Amino acid sequence: MARVLLGVSGGIAAYKALELARLATVAGHGVRVVMTEAAGRFVGAASFEGIVGAPVLKSEFEHDPLRGAFPGDPQPQHDPIGHLEVAANCDAYLIAPASANTLAKLASGFADSMLTTSFLACTAPRLVAPAMNDRMYASAATQANLATLKERGIAVIEPDEGRLASRGEFGRGRLPDPVRLLERLEAVLPGGDRPWDGLRVLVTAGGTREPIDPVRFLGNRSSGRMGLALAVAAARRGADVTLIAANVTLQAPAGVRRIDVETSAQLAEVARAQFPSAHVLLMAAAPADFRAAEVASAKLRRYDGLDLHLEPTEDILAGLSAARSEDQTIVGFAAEHGEGGVERAKEKLSRKGADLIVLNDVSDPSIGFESADNAVTLVDSSSETPVPRASKDEIADVILDRVAALREGRQSSQRADTQSSP
Ligand code: CTP
Numbered sequence: 254m255a256r257v258l259l260g261v262s263g264g265i266a267a268y269k270a271l272e273l274a275r276l277a278t279v280a281g282h283g284v285r286v287v288m289t290e291a292a293g294r295f296v297g298a299a300s301f302e303g304i305v306g307a308p309v310l311k312s313e314f315e316h317d318p319l320r321g322a323f324p325g326d327p328q329p330q331h332d333p334i335g336h337l338e339v340a341a342n343c344d345a346y347l348i349a350p351a352s353a354n355t356l357a358k359l360a361s362g363f364a365d366s367m368l369t370t371s372f373l374a375c376t377a378p379r380l381v382a383p384a385m386n387d388r389m390y391a392s393a394a395t396q397a398n399l400a401t402l403k404e405r406g407i408a409v410i411e412p413d414e415g416r417l418a419s420r421g422e423f424g425r426g427r428l429p430d431p432v433r434l435l436e437r438l439e440a441v442l443p444g445g446d447r448p449w450d451g452l453r454v455l456v457t458a459g460g461t462r463e464p465i466d467p468v469r470f471l472g473n474r475s476s477g478r479m480g481l482a483l484a485v486a487a488a489r490r491g492a493d494v495t496l497i498a499a500n501v502t503l504q505a506p507a508g509v510r511r512i513d514v515e516t517s518a519q520l521a522e523v524a525r526a527q528f529p530s531a532h533v534l535l536m537a538a539a540p541a542d543f544r545a546a547e548v549a550s551a552k553l554r555r556y557d558g559l560d561l562h563l564e565p566t567e568d569i570l571a572g573l574s575a576a577r578s579e580d581q582t583i584v585g586f587a588a589e590h591g592e593g594g595v596e597r598a599k600e601k602l603s604r605k606g607a608d609l610i611v612l613n614d615v616s617d618p619s620i621g622f623e624s625a626d627n628a629v630t631l632v633d634s635s636s637e638t639p640v641p642r643a644s645k646d647e648i649a650d651v652i653l654d655r656v657a658a659l660r661e662g663r664q665s666s667q668r669a670d671t672q673s674s675p
Contacts (some may be wrong), residue, residue, distance in 0.1 A: 255442040256323040257282045258339060258375070260348035260368045261301075262355035263291020265418040266384035266428035270349055271296060273431040282442075283323035285339055286578065287368045288659045289355060291521055296359065305364040310339060313367045319413045340375035347438050348430045354396050354645055359407075360398035378441040384395035385667045386417060387424025389519040410437050417485035429665065436646070440488040440509075446661045447491025448657070455531035456484045457524060457538035461517040463668070465561065466549035473539050477501030478622050480537035482649035487535075490653065495531070497523050499538050516638070517541045517566040528573045533582045533656055536570045536607075574606030579667075582660050583607045584652065588615045598632040608659050611652055631655055 258276050261270045270286075277284050284305040288298060296322045298309035307324045310317060313336045320328045321338025329338070340346065348355065348368070359381065359461045364370045369466060372379065382400060389395060390412060399409050413427040428434075437473070458480020462470040480501055484496045497521050505511040512527075514520045517540035520601065528534060543563040553559055571586050577583060585607040598612040612630040613620075620627050628642040631652070638649050 254283055254327065255344040255439075256283045256326070256342055256527050257438065257442075258287065258343035258346040258371070258377075259284055259347065260287045260289075260355075261292040261293060261296070261350075262289045262348060262352040262368065263293075263553050264350045264384050264428075266267045266350040267295040267296060269428050269431055269434075270497045271300050271304060272299055272436050273349060273404075273449070276431055276435045277438070278305050280439070283307075283325050284533065285323055285343070285406070287311075287371055288340070289352075289366055289368050290371055291352065291354070291659065310335065310367045310371075313370045315367075315560045336370040337374050340371040340377075340424060343377050344374065344443055345378045345380065345438055346375045347380045347382065347434070348379075349434055353385050353392075354388045355381075356383060356395060356398045359370065360401040378408070379406075379409055379484075380438060380441065382437075383412050384428035385412075386419065387422070387426040388443040390426040391425075402602050405504040408437070409504065410434065410440070433567055433646075436485060436489060439614075440485055448485060448488035449492035452487075452490075452533065453531045454484075454487040454490045454494045454533045454535065455497070455524070455527050456480050456487065456494060456535045456541075457497045457499070457520060458484070459501035460539040460642045461499045461541045462515050463517065463541045463544035464548045465568070466551065466553045468552050471541060471563075472500070472542065473541065474623070475499075475525060475539035476549040478501055478623070478625065479627060479645050479649070480535070481505065483535045485539055485651065486646065486649040487533075492533075494505035494528055497527065499540070517544065517569065521567055521569045521572070524569055524573060528581075532580065533584070533660075534573065535584045535652070535656075536573075537586050537611075537646075539588070540569055541566055541585075544559045568605065570607065576670060577606065580663075581657055582609075582663075584611060584656060586611045586613065588613045590614070591616045595630060595632060595637050598637075600628070602632060602634065610653075623659050633659070 261267050286301040287310045294537050301309050317335045321333050322328045358369050364373050414425040415430050416429045459477035460473040460475035462472045464470050484494050488509050489659045496509050496511045498513050512523050546562040546564040574583050585605050587601050587610050598610040602610045610632045628647045629640050631638040
């Protein structure tokens with residue numbers, strides 16, 4: 254059980270914070286809720302109090318009956334300073350929804366309410382989930398405030414794109430689903446069910462860009478969503494996760510170390526440096542197979558024509574697995590078109606020295622690339638398992654379950670070998 258401090262600021266999405274509080278409580282966390290005055294205009298403290306079983310904190314001058322303790326914890330003998338105590342006791346502080354006004358205050362270090370003072374005093378992992386009208390979100394001021402918060406190590410959970418509260422409006426600004434918010438929160442929480450504690454996982458995601466001239470490149474349609482879902486899922490299991498992100502515009506989860514790269518050569522170099530210390534490699538990125546043999550130093554002009562010569566890039570996965578050690582588990586991904594995919598995946602499994610290939614049929618346009626869903630077949634040396642269409646988050650968990658099973662299988666056969674050897 255972790256101690257979760259949930260800050261709720263004023264916005265229509267505050268109603269979703271009720272569900273988040275419920276999910277976090279059901280998951281076994283002790284939850285305290287801090288509300289701004291504006292939040293109280295959208296949802297009532299009584300609802301939160303009923304859900305989490307503890308009084309809501311509204312003002313830094315109000316007496317907290319629990320003396321800064323979380324549900325299930327003993328209260329201190331003395332009467333501590335409320336905003337300091339609750340901030341010191343929490344394992345993570347998430348503000349959801351974070352309004353434009355609250356973000357501006359947090360970025361400027363305001364200390365004018367229970368929410369802002371406790372946020373300022375909190376040294377546990379802090380996350381904000383902005384939710385507002387899309388134009389307010391896109392405004393230079395809000396973006397600058399978010400950039401400031403990110404620079405200070407505060408994780409920003411990007412809002413979703415979709416229908417907004419004001420009639421007929423559509424855009425980026427929706428508070429993500431409470432299930433996803435809880436996932437992001439749990440990824441930074443200590444303790445809990447962390448079967449992968451101590452495991453180092455290297456994930457590659459996105460598609461490389463191979464320059465042609467200073468403004469043009471050869472690229473592919475990989476969005477990085479599958480790799481990101483794997484990074485989140487591995488972090489939730491307690492792994493120490495490094496994400497090599499090739500041109501991924503999506504935000505990496507809090508608690509995941511992210512290294513950005515652009516070309517396949519850069520991806521290869523970073524992967525070679527990171528791989529030796531990783532226990533698990535999840536090679537979800539789509540590195541280019543070809544790049545321009547020569548990159549023009551100035552922008553090519555349309556009327557000069559273009560005769561592009563390509564040369565193959567290195568096979569990063571094959572190179573890494575050639576240098577693998579016994580206790581490393583390697584997962585490759587194969588985007589295949591139409592029939593014969595399983596045979597080609599099997600061939601890649603041995604050619605690339607992987608333990609598992611996640612086969613993705615890219616002939617179905619409703620899944621893969623930009624989509625939030627996927628359907629895959631897990632191909633290893635002895636089996637092929639179709640995984641029906643599901644969200645990339647769910648698919649990521651199925652892949653990690655298989656990785657865990659492969660590792661467990663190898664460890665028990667190693668144990669059997671040592672016992673049978675004289
Ligand atoms: N891969 C890699 N380096 C490359 C290309 C691909 O490491 N230059 C990795 C991908 O990250 C993926 C796996 O290899 O995990 C399979 O990628 P895929 O593009 O299907 O394989 P290719 O070797 O490109 O095979 P082909 O083009 O023949 O399908």
